[in-house]
Amino acid sequence: MSKLCFRGALFHTLGNPVHNADAAAYYADGGLIVEHGKVLKAGAWDDLQSATIGLPITHLPDTLIVPGFIDAHVHYPQVDAIGGFGEHLLDWLKNYAFPAEMAFADMHHARKMAKFFLSELLRNGTTSALVFATVHPHSVDALFEEALARNMRLITGKVLMDRNAPDELLDSAQDGYVQSKALIEKWAGKGRLGYAVTPRFAPTSTREQLDAAGKLLAEFPDILMHTHLCENKKEIEWVSALFPEARDYLDVYARAGLVNDRSVFAHCVHLTAKERADLGTANSAIAFCPMSNMFLGSGCFDLAAAQEADIEVGFGSDVGAGTSLSSFGSMNEGYKTAQLKGQRLHPFQAFYMATLGGARALHIDHHVGNFTAGKEADFCLLDMAATPLLKRRLSVSKNAEETLFALSMLGDDRAIRRTYVAGQLAHDRDTE
Numbered sequence: 001m002s003k004l005c006f007r008g009a010l011f012h013t014l015g016n017p018v019h020n021a022d023a024a025a026y027y028a029d030g031g032l033i034v035e036h037g038k039v040l041k042a043g044a045w046d047d048l049q050s051a052t053i054g055l056p057i058t059h060l061p062d063t064l065i066v067p068g069f070i071d072a073h074v075h076y077p078q079v080d081a082i083g084g085f086g087e088h089l090l091d092w093l094k095n096y097a098f099p100a101e102m103a104f105a106d107m108h109h110a111r112k113m114a115k116f117f118l119s120e121l122l123r124n125g126t127t128s129a130l131v132f133a134t135v136h137p138h139s140v141d142a143l144f145e146e147a148l149a150r151n152m153r154l155i156t157g158k159v160l161m162d163r164n165a166p167d168e169l170l171d172s173a174q175d176g177y178v179q180s181k182a183l184i185e186k187w188a189g190k191g192r193l194g195y196a197v198t199p200r201f202a203p204t205s206t207r208e209q210l211d212a213a214g215k216l217l218a219e220f221p222d223i224l225m226h227t228h229l230c231e232n233k234k235e236i237e238w239v240s241a242l243f244p245e246a247r248d249y250l251d252v253y254a255r256a257g258l259v260n261d262r263s264v265f266a267h268c269v270h271l272t273a274k275e276r277a278d279l280g281t282a283n284s285a286i287a288f289c290p291m292s293n294m295f296l297g298s299g300c301f302d303l304a305a306a307q308e309a310d311i312e313v314g315f316g317s318d319v320g321a322g323t324s325l326s327s328f329g330s331m332n333e334g335y336k337t338a339q340l341k342g343q344r345l346h347p348f349q350a351f352y353m354a355t356l357g358g359a360r361a362l363h364i365d366h367h368v369g370n371f372t373a374g375k376e377a378d379f380c381l382l383d384m385a386a387t388p389l390l391k392r393r394l395s396v397s398k399n400a401e402e403t404l405f406a407l408s409m410l411g412d413d414r415a416i417r418r419t420y421v422a423g424q425l426a427h428d429r430d431t432e
């Protein structure tokens with residue numbers, strides 16, 4: 001059967017609700033028709049009905065159909081480091097992240113973790129992600145092999161680090177360049193895969209290595225650049241000591257040609273006004289990682305200021321410093337972060353950032369992010385009665401806004417009943 005049909009409440013966004021209140025579309029009785037793995041039609045059930053004649057209809061009770069979630073910043077090698085007690089960023093890296101990454105010297109371990117990680121993404125309704133691998137090229141191979149087998153739209157890259165990390169995790173400017181180039185040539189554009197040049201962050205790369213990363217971007221204009229920026233105050237002081245010639249942290253990257261419209265910067269908690277304006281001018285994107293920022297005590301990201309500067313913002317789980325792979329976790333902590341800043345993160349905006357906004361940040365929005373006809377059918381069937389509390393709370397909801405907000409506060413992987421990748425069932429909570 002090349003056509004599939006789903007009936008339930010349906011929500012997606014057609015643009016950024018901050019700029020256009022009509023960009024969010026909710027249908028209490030909606031539907032989605034998928035043909036050959038792509039969206040044929042989505043909207044109110046009444047408008048779809050004539051197109052569904054003769055089709056088997058999947059109509060589960062209490063279902064909300066949403067686009068697959070997009071994680072704009074996550075480290076798959078750090079799954080075993082999740083929930084590491086007691087540190088801020090720099091000591092956390094030393095005590096938790098680096099040891100977990102060292103285990104990836106073993107290809108067998110990398111393969112096992114790639115399978116586990118992608119299964120967990122799908123269990124959480126996440127169908128696309130921008131992922132840090134490790135310094136080992138085979139960590140990229142392992143994740144791409146597994147993502148290709150599952151036909152997922154996924155982007156990763158080999159981490160570049162040639163100083164200030166354990167010896168086992170260091171490459172050199174030249175080796176990092178050669179290995180990245182070989183991986184790009186091997187994987188970029190294969191299936192639904194994409195590559196990101198991935199310097200960890202300025203303190204662990206020499207100027208020479210950052211310049212080599214810039215050279216890769218110039219040679220391969222379609223790939224992304226993915227790194228960390230202005231996460232923690234001690235980190236920022238360290239960067240200014242290591243790169244005294246740079247005007248600010250962002251300028252360290254800019255001098256190497258790493259700040260452009262295909263760059264994704266995780267965190268950006270402590271940006272200066274100048275850095276924020278420069279990100280806006282360059283059309284770079286930000287991955288807002290509220291779970292991680294709270295967990296490591298890094299600070300509160302200024303979402304309103306980023307939106308004012310017209311910067312595209314997606315959510316990143318930043319596991320292992322983030323405490324969950326669920327986009328509901330990001331929405332939940334993102335809302336609280338906004339509260340602490342005296343701002344308000346509307347649920348339509350939060351769902352936008354977890355879907356279409358993330359897709360735009362990762363330059364995959366012409367493929368995924370909403371239910372526009374012709375897009376790849378990556379989506380989830382959410383169970384609005386997944387827990388007694390969720391069922392009870394949503395039974396008294398008065399409108400879509402309240403439903404989505406309560407769901408984002410109470411939801412977790414139990415609310416992901418099914419996840420579909422390019423129209424194929426990729427996770428079924430009730431049979432696994």
Ligand SMILES: [Zn+2]
Pocket residue numbers: 073074075228266318
């Ligand atoms: Zn990170």
